[in-house]
Amino acid sequence: MTAIVNIFLKEGVLDPQGKAIHHALDAMNFEGVEDVRMGKQIVLKLSTDNKEEAQKEVEKMAEEILANTVIEDYTIELI
């Protein structure tokens, strides 16, 4: 089973990298972009096929190291 962890700065926490990308898109005349957030994606290959077990374990990983929950939110997708 594969777990995909997406990590983004929390809403309300200014994202300087997203903002810089937004500026660049504006400068390149791409119109209609209202907001840009930049995050990171961590892909984990797991030995288990048990979804519940995987969810629990990956949540623990996200809380303890993958994300810094002072400033970041995360989502977990299992496939």
Added chain:
Amino acid sequence: MKHVAILQFPGTNCDLDTKYAFEKLGCTTTIVWHKESELPKDVDLVVVPGGFSYGDYLRSGAIAKFSPIMNAVEEFAKDGGKVLGICNGFQILTEAGLLPGALKRNIGLHFISKFQTMKVINNTNDFLQKCDKDEILNIPIAHADGNYYIDEEDFKELEANEQILLRYSNEKGEPVVVNGSVTSIAGVCNKNKNVFGLMPHPERALETILGSKDGIKMLEGLIA
């Protein structure tokens, strides 16, 4: 004679400058490799120096916090031992939860390396006891992730408990935006005032001929 333990992680690069600084101030020092699980017995101060531990992978300081030595540092701090984190050391201490808040990418995305003036906000702590309140200090900064963030509720507590140590300012003491930090914060301490963290490098400000010796009175406070 005070004994200072200086941690060394893969990627730490201010360990020898920090050793030089504390030896110049009359201390004995021990460099402690991160794989060690214990600090030397008679240590008076632990310094987590600057650098790029683990190449800043994942987040600055995120991986270093799981090094074996960090358990010993947490115990030491819990028992009231004094801990100082400089630059990457500050990032490691926030990641480890020993200091509040977090350090994000600088607002302009640049790595900033220059002398910077800053104002002493609170000196009711060991670290800044030798400095005057509102004193302006000139200390080098060198970081890409120094944009201090703390949410509003915790900020209020930080301010009320006099945990804000320094703010980036101009020479008149007015706050300036350097890296996007909440209210221009450059350094904070924990509630018990025994764990300190700052982005500026006091160990690089020891000689007038090299630009400033304002770092001396900071470091002196911790070994007084």
